[in-house]
Amino acid sequence: MKNITLEQARKVVDAAIAKSNELGVKMNIAVVDAGTNLVAFNKMDDAWLGSIDISQKKARTARYFNMDTGAIGQLSQPGGSLYNIEHSNGGLITFPGGVVIKGQDGTIIGAVGVSGSTVEDDHAVASAGASAV
């Protein structure tokens, strides 16, 4: 299993902060490794306190299922095939803002979770972060 390095994780965080500043938003940004363990985290000044946990859960959720968190959320609605999957793994967050991070050969090496604004902004910032590797 290939795994993200701290150097890579810090690039993800910095790219996410740059994108946040561009959008004028205050974000919490978490990066986990291939085993879902936390590697790097930054809370921008005045970002929502409740998003500290959400950003970490988004990062883990993305790596747990190797897909964007928003894709899971479309299946976990009432009547959907994965209804209430959020009760697993100590709590999932299944709305947008969690994105997997791939190495240069396409292998998944970790994931980034972002929380602090609209889910569209959260996803845009997470994607900008993931693209930095």
Added chain:
Amino acid sequence: MKNITLEQARKVVDAAIAKSNELGVKMNIAVVDAGTNLVAFNKMDDAWLGSIDISQKKARTARYFNMDTGAIGQLSQPGGSLYNIEHSNGGLITFPGGVVIKGQDGTIIGAVGVSGSTVEDDHAVASAGASAV
């Protein structure tokens, strides 16, 4: 109380892995006994990490109520009679993939939970596992 043996639980796991290979999917497979305690677990290589917990919760959920997990999920929808039952017992998973295991005389001796693909695949693999006893 009649209870599944480790020998039987391993047959369930192996039958589930065989079915997974036939379907070309990567699964997490958990077997619990009549008291909902874990007896055997296998994570196939590259199976989703988030499904380790889900497979165990599916197995326990099936035995908690002696029915397929998917049957509970139909009752736990908004407006349903068991709405949000997933909050009990440290977290239930109520979509398909958990199936009870019966002994030769029809007594329930445990349950198997499978997670790693679509809920249809999860259920098919769990059923193949349960049939091995």
Added chain:
Amino acid sequence: MKNITLEQARKVVDAAIAKSNELGVKMNIAVVDAGTNLVAFNKMDDAWLGSIDISQKKARTARYFNMDTGAIGQLSQPGGSLYNIEHSNGGLITFPGGVVIKGQDGTIIGAVGVSGSTVEDDHAVASAGASAV
């Protein structure tokens, strides 16, 4: 990060069961990967129910700190440098029975935790398991 495969994890479990039978004890045996995620578990018939959780915590504890669990327990005693470290990581088990698993090149690829008898037996069975890789 190199990671244990299911095939290797099953060899660890089988070697641990063989050693348990040799010693005449009933064990719970858990194998985690390099990221501390569960890969394989077996509960021998009539093994202690309370050891299901302990075996998993021992495996994770060994990998968390890349050492035998008993080594941590010597430092976590009253007056010791790591007193009450057991309160971290959702609960550690720091008496013997958790051992890291190394690949052929010496890299740590996971860990095995064993619980069900004396700590001496637990450690002997875990070591027999780890040696099977």
Added chain:
Amino acid sequence: MKNITLEQARKVVDAAIAKSNELGVKMNIAVVDAGTNLVAFNKMDDAWLGSIDISQKKARTARYFNMDTGAIGQLSQPGGSLYNIEHSNGGLITFPGGVVIKGQDGTIIGAVGVSGSTVEDDHAVASAGASAV
């Protein structure tokens, strides 16, 4: 309430990493704000996985009581006045490695927790981090 900024927290992390490299150790470094909320975290490559949680608990523990974690650990021993205080607040870590961070006027603005080596090293690295503000 005066509070640490992300810019300050990143200085703490970087100073802690510089000290770790000087000592030849691999650390997890967590910085919390005056409200005990996580502001920044870095896991150095190959640092212990179990220290991710411990570093955060050390940082929170230091700020919870506005003193070095090791000072609390001297009071929490068997027979001590704070025996088993570690059971509070979701789990404290009371051995050295957590240090408060003060602003230029002496106000406590947060805390840093370090874990990954001996408690002496952990404390030295945390102190180096706290001194960077």
